[in-house]
Amino acid sequence: MEEAKEGFEPKIIGFTCNWCTYAGADLAGTSRKKYPPNIRIIRLMCSGRLDPMFVLKVLLNGADGVFIGGCHPGECHYIKGNFYARRRIAALRTILKQFGLDDRVRSEWISASEGDKFARVMKEMAEDIKKLGPNPMRDKIL
Amino acid sequence: MIKTWELDANFRNEIMNEPGGEHLSACFQCSTCTIGCPIAEIVPSYNPRKIIQMSLLGMREDVLSNPDLWICAICQTCTARCPQDVRISDLLAAIRRIAEKEEEAGKLKVDSVRPLFEKAFLHQLEKYGRLFDMGLAMEYYKGKEGGSFIKGQLAMMKDFKDFGMRMFKKGKMGPKAMFPEKVKKKEEIEKIFEKVGEKEK
Amino acid sequence: MKGTELKQEDLEGLFKGLLDKKAVDCLVLPHKVGNNVAYMLVKDGDKIESPAASAIFAPSFGVNAANIVKGWTIPERVGIVAKPCEIRAAIELIKLKQMDKESVLLISADCSGAFTNQDYADHAGEIGDWVDSAKINELKGKGIAIREACAICENRLADVGDIIIERVDGGKVLVAGITDMGDEALSSTELSLEDKDVERQAEKEKIAADAKKEKEELPKMSSVEELEEFLRDCIACKNCRDMCPVCYCKECFFEQPLGKPVGGDLLNLAELRSAIGVPTNQLLYHLTRIYHVCTTCVGCGACEDACPKDIPLTRLYPLIAKKVQEIFEYVPGEDAEEPLPFITYEEEELEDKLR
Amino acid sequence: MGIAIIGGGVAGITAALDLADSGFKVYLIEKNAELGGKMAELAECKTGLSPKIVEIENHPNIELLLSSELESLSGSAGEFKLNVSGNEIEAESVVLAPGYDVFDEIPKSYAIANPDVVTSLEFEGMLRSATASETGELLRPSDGKRVKKIGFIQCIGSRCQENEICSTACCAYTAKEAWEVKERYPDMDVCVFYMDIRVFGKDEELAAELKDKYGVKYIRSRVPEVIPENGALSVKFENLEKGTIDKLDLDMVVLAVGLLPSKTLSRLAEITGVKTDKYGYIETSITNPLETNVEGLFACGTATAPMKVRESVAQASGAALKAALLSERTEMIPGQEERKYVEAGEEPKIGVFICGCEGEVRDCVDIPAVAERVSQLKDGVFVNSETNTMEEAMEAIESGIVDQGLNRIVFAGYTPRKYEDTVRDRCAKAGLNPYLMEMVNLREQCAWVHEPKEATESAAGLIAMAVERARYLEEIPVERYPVIPKALVIGGGVSGMNAALGIADAGYEVYLVEKEPELGGSLREEIGLQSGEKSSDVLTEFVDKVSSNERINVYTNAKVEDVTGRAGSFKAKIAGEGANEDIDFGACIIATGTDESVPEGYYGYGKDKNVVTQPEFGKMLGGTLSANTVVMIQDVGPDGGVNPKYGSIELMNNVLKAKEKNPDLNVFVLYQDIKTYGKWEVLYKEAREKGVIFLRYDKDKPPKYEDGIVSVHDVILNDEIQIKPDLLVLSTPAMPAEENERLSKMFKIPLKNGFFLEAQERPKMKLTPVDTVNEGVFICGSAVYPALIDECIAMSSAAASRACVLLAKDFLETPAVTSVVDELICSGCGVCVDMCPVEAIELTEEPVPVVTFGVATVIGGTKRIAKVNDGCMGCGSCASYCPSGAMSLKHFRDKQVYAQLDYAV
Structure with a gap:
């Protein structure tokens, strides 16, 4: 892995479910856990609402990373929304892999009590994507 | 392998009827006694909670003939810490007493000098109301050498050749120790011994 | 498997029988048009052309037959005689309720790999009614190659649908029912059926191995820039979508305002990103389309044939879809009862594919 | 009049909200200056509790008396007079929830003066400050070095001479802390x-995961001392495998301290006349776990026994229900008034309200700079960045909507997770459709x-x-529908009957449906309860009460089918022998209990008549007991169940009864954990x-039973x-009721190991122990996890309480999202139909008209x-597929x- 690009601050879009990961992010906040400011969170009700098109769209818009957070398998507020989400994300990443974009997409199961995990993942992701460098689509005319 | 049907289920009651043994059954095998025991640290085989477990199971012979039964230094750490108030050092004393009785009855050979020592110790107390070091030593060595005073004295001299002189030099064992000293109300002491004697019967 | 061996020339009789005995109400069947092959929809058994076998096995690919009957949710029963990939597409469409299981009788016939309509028409004489692997290589040497989709196809032998038609040596075919519906249909034609068990495992494995090798040799993309380059000529005509048998939406997202911005919306977009390419959205369109068909794509290659700009879309669609299907251990079109990967799940799976 | 609640911890808060939400006047009395009690000392817990505290502070029906203590109580049930720090309060009933205190007489041998030895509560604080620190590292208090090895010592001040009983909560909270440590610092050595x-x-799974997945070392030794030497903390323990005393050098030691009754409790007991037991807890009984000896005074939470949050909360809801029965509903229920919305119009007029959040945002975020940038956004937006509190912001938003005609509101400040409902409500009050509001989380996600x-x-x-x-954003019509003031209770065991009685006594009609021909469930088995009562007596009392209650309609031999509808307005069919009735109801309680477990094939069970299960042994104790030697084995199959919470208690109860019958009986109990x-x-x-x-055995070396001989490897003697038992008694897992599977599908409530799963808003914290993901459907008793009768009664009262909160409402709003x-x-591909987790999508089929063209x-x-x-339910899975x-x-x-x-x- 090459070294982080100088001065590059990645833009990461996070899709989180309302019940677990968003609450986990809140917990990171209440416990004052600092993490890099690269993430912009979009709240969905369930990771099941994550239409892979959102990810494609935002990657083509030039986002450097996409984070998807949901409840742990088996703990979905809507019983199985995250099971479907998992299949969709796996399919999507398999497709993105062909174009070297899969490393920019990461999904994690983060529960409402895992504020630390949220912050840790944010940190890791910011670092990983810094190493990857900017999304080649960033300044493209689409 | 331990076959429970060959064990003595009444052993626990025997212990619990002995003074100090009353709390045996409270033990829940938490290991506190063993962990804090300074003897266990030196003698790995010594493990109070195992002795308790064996006693509870009724492994009478194994417990009574266990040489480890005699090495407790009665520092009382286990007793102080036991969350269930088992009073382990008292408990072990109770078990030892059973063993001694067994020996008296000729059913068991105790492989320890401790009963001799304790007997001599008590005897001195009974006699003088306080400890007479030299008397204790002489009585103990006599017993140790099968009742022969001479052999006992020789053995004592041998043991004390260096050690005794060192103590003497350091003033730990002055000329005073050579002679017994009595306490004032010796009769009170005698009464205690009488009472205990009755109870023992 | 219950079936019977027929001479190739007896196939017409079989199809006629299916129509006459009302096992099907109509038949979609390939027939020869001049030098080439096309589908016809037959109501009257007497209109079945002879020799049927030469059209059925002819290595030519025009449209995917499943695309013809897509959306036909009719009470009458249509029989479809087509290549395995087309039958597989039909089975996926049954899962997607774009046709009803009971109203289609699916008959798959062995395929040798096919040429585009154009190539076939130009070289029909040389190619003939069937090509084996030696012939394929020979023709390849002359610059007449089978379609890329066919070269990488692992499932050319007829083994899906209700009835299969296998080519066997000596100018014969083996016809057999592989579902109850297929068995019933065949029995109604009064053919004498017997237990048949033809071992083609070795042959299948060889085809799969060859296909995999071909697949390895295809040029691959590794970056989004390469994808951009690959799609440089795309005019977003969306023919690939229209000819895709498993693209089944009544109105495609990319025909709707959000997917096909016009007027003020386009200006808004341009303002947001300073400049936008025209036509808009090709990349999003193709990436989305790959995702939409990634589990159902049968790899027929109709998309590539449909592209007016000759973009080798096989390298985009079937190739990537296959990778997705592998992670779900899913082969589209195997069985109409098998659930689509996106509507099912296992409690523990795929965790290594998420990050 | 109203209801007084003493104690503002999690139990008091829960009871207060249940009561206030259903229209009762509540006085909440807390001795400290803030609500939250012990729970608020735990960082994570406070997060879960704070929205509830906000709710209480703004609740029109709750009068909050902080820094106040009960000084005297006079009168009787229905007319109590309380003197609370000088204030006179009249109340019909009182709920006592004074909570607990932490064991603080830690023996010197634990080197508690050493800064690196901390109690679990202090450790929570350390974790919190580690989190907030720059590096996030856990640093040793003594020298600020990174902690690499940490040990947790359990049972400090529990199961000992100073505190005879087990504090119940410590095993679970230690597991949670160990998990948190491992989750944050995977490389840290953790031993317990x-x-x-x-x-x-669920905690059982956590403990297993800690051992297997996280590599936490669980060492079975009651550690008596911590020895500081050479800059480390030395801890000795017994290594049974090697038969040695081993030593472990640790950087930090956490003492898992036990729970004691609140120090205020003895005085409270004196003032109120409530009896306490020999441990100092308020005395209750297992068949009346929430009632004290004084009529009209109810107790809940850690005032009655040491327990975890989940049980405290259940008891609190249950006590609220009991207290409510003595009181009159005098207040309005919030949110029931009719709302009128103005037409928002197509053209968005956006107002952005940036709130300083009492400095919490303002101190970090440069609000004027943000406001400046926001005001430059396309098409112009109205920006207000002046407000500093929630209330100020709400007023500004109201005036923005009413006076300036704003029709889209962006509120930036607090997290929507906790305040969205409040803000939506204020928008609605101001006449704006509540879905035209969007929140931005500046506090938790930025500041x-x-x-x-x-x-x-x-x-x-x-x-x-x-x-x-x-x-x-679009206006989403908010529709109201009337709540049907009736409840359905499924399961006629003690939980079901108690829930039905609770709801009926509160004034609502109840359908009680039991699949068996008789009510009673597991109580029908003739056994002696732990309290000495006979199950049949308890059962008769319950059945009499149920059958004489005219608001309860009992259906036996019956099943519930075809459930439709939502909270407040369900429909179902009761079917069975002689029953075939369509019913409407507003709330449902599932109280199915457990099925008998048959360990077929385990230790010859089924073939050898001398091998019985623990319940079977319990029944045998009704007659004569001829055995001389009994062996009991805990944690025996079959698969498919869970270890009941009462497993060890049932065993002890039976053992003691057997010893009473036959004092010479030899009993051997083979176990892994006595619980x-x-x-x-x-x-x-x-x-x-x-x-x-x-005799404790290893999981890997289970006891064997061959030719009438049980052999077991005793870990203590390592032999x-x-x-040779005459009787082998197996303690088996409790099996979920067979019905659960069907009910789970019908009511759309997930199961875990066959038992119903409560709503998991915060998975590791149980603030809603009887609520489910399906609003309006509640679960209790052994349908959730196999528990003792006292817990079943407390939980079913809680479920009844939660149901009554719902039934008290006249209207509910249809879900908008x-x-x-x-x-x-x-x-019409129907993929969404298959995908929907709650079967909320159907595929309609219509014939397409025949078209003729040409011939x-x-x-x-x-x-x-x-x-x-x-x-x-609005998960959106369907939308993402389509x-x-x-x-x-x-x-x-x-x-x-x-x-x-x-x-x-």
């Missing part, structure tokens, strides 16, 4: 010294997690995204005193012990279109998300 792991249900400059940047970005989203939690610990002690022998279909675009007639065929029904976008989720439509995406980069 314990005697028995007393965790139940608290980033440095000022970065936080400001992030805030501006997030607000811009929200503004774009707000442009596309006599709480006051039940005394049963264990009694059993030992009665001469019962306990095989053989026993649901999926809709664009029928013109839907291609041919084309048969029309079928047109299929998806339709969303009332059951939709390739054409025919299906969309209101409030999260593609165009709304796209708008955010476009501005995100």
